[in-house]
Amino acid sequence: MRVDNNRFPRLPWIILGLGILFLAIGSYIGLFVAPPEALMGQVQRIMYVHVPTAWNALLAMTFAFVCAVIFLFKSDWKWDARMEAAIEVGVVLAFLLCCQGAIWAKPTWGVWWDWDPRLTTTAVLLFAFLGILALRKFVDDPARRAIWSAVATIIAYVDVPIVYYSVRWWNSLHQLQSSPSTVSRQFWLPLRMNAFGILFLMTAFIMLRARVASMRLEQELVPPPVGESV
Numbered sequence: 001m002r003v004d005n006n007r008f009p010r011l012p013w014i015i016l017g018l019g020i021l022f023l024a025i026g027s028y029i030g031l032f033v034a035p036p037e038a039l040m041g042q043v044q045r046i047m048y049v050h051v052p053t054a055w056n057a058l059l060a061m062t063f064a065f066v067c068a069v070i071f072l073f074k075s076d077w078k079w080d081a082r083m084e085a086a087i088e089v090g091v092v093l094a095f096l097l098c099c100q101g102a103i104w105a106k107p108t109w110g111v112w113w114d115w116d117p118r119l120t121t122t123a124v125l126l127f128a129f130l131g132i133l134a135l136r137k138f139v140d141d142p143a144r145r146a147i148w149s150a151v152a153t154i155i156a157y158v159d160v161p162i163v164y165y166s167v168r169w170w171n172s173l174h175q176l177q178s179s180p181s182t183v184s185r186q187f188w189l190p191l192r193m194n195a196f197g198i199l200f201l202m203t204a205f206i207m208l209r210a211r212v213a214s215m216r217l218e219q220e221l222v223p224p225p226v227g228e229s230v
Contacts, residue, residue, distance in 0.1 A: 019196075021197070047104075048187075060093055060206070089202055089205045094122065118167050121163045131152070135152060
């Protein structure tokens with residue numbers, strides 16, 4: 001069986017370039033143009049990467065969930081490759097999210113880490129999807145690996161809405177989700193520029209990583225050579 005590879009190898013690099021450009025402009029505005037926040041002061045500036053990282057981490061996990069469901073219904077290997085790529089990129093973003101949150105928490109809350117519902121559920125999400133990557137690493141059979149990891153992805157995804165709504169459901173140190181209605185106008189531009197920048201980077205990395213996974217799958221799915229008759 002042949003796996004469909006990306007027909008447009010230049011497209012991910014174009015998207016990657018756009019992501020770097022948007023992130024550079026947004027970060028410059030956020031660091032040097034936007035004013036400090038009235039209550040948090042300069043430490044608030046990490047919001048310009050922290051919040052977009054959170055949005056896109058959950059988006060990557062959501063795409064992995066969609067890929068898992070489609071693969072289970074269609075058994076199309078390109079969705080398994082995309083799922084693997086989305087999980088890997090989502091795990092990287094979730095790890096960065098935890099690191100950024102710790103940097104923000106120390107001057108704001110006085111501690112690097114607190115077992116706050118938002119932080120705890122995010123850590124659970126990170127380790128759950130890390131476990132799926134470990135599962136894929138140790139299962140050699142492509143069919144079993146794809147099915148088992150797709151099912152595990154669907155189960156792990158249950159934590160995504162819990163992460164999102166945790167600050168509403170429980171008493172939390174973490175503030176409510178940021179939105180245009182909760183962010184002052186002078187903070188909109190760098191926040192949105194960086195949100196699109198990280199979105200473009202995430203998309204490009206998923207496309208590139210899915211291509212690598214597709215090429216590996218193509219080799220794994222090649223039937224063994226038939227022995228020559230004597």
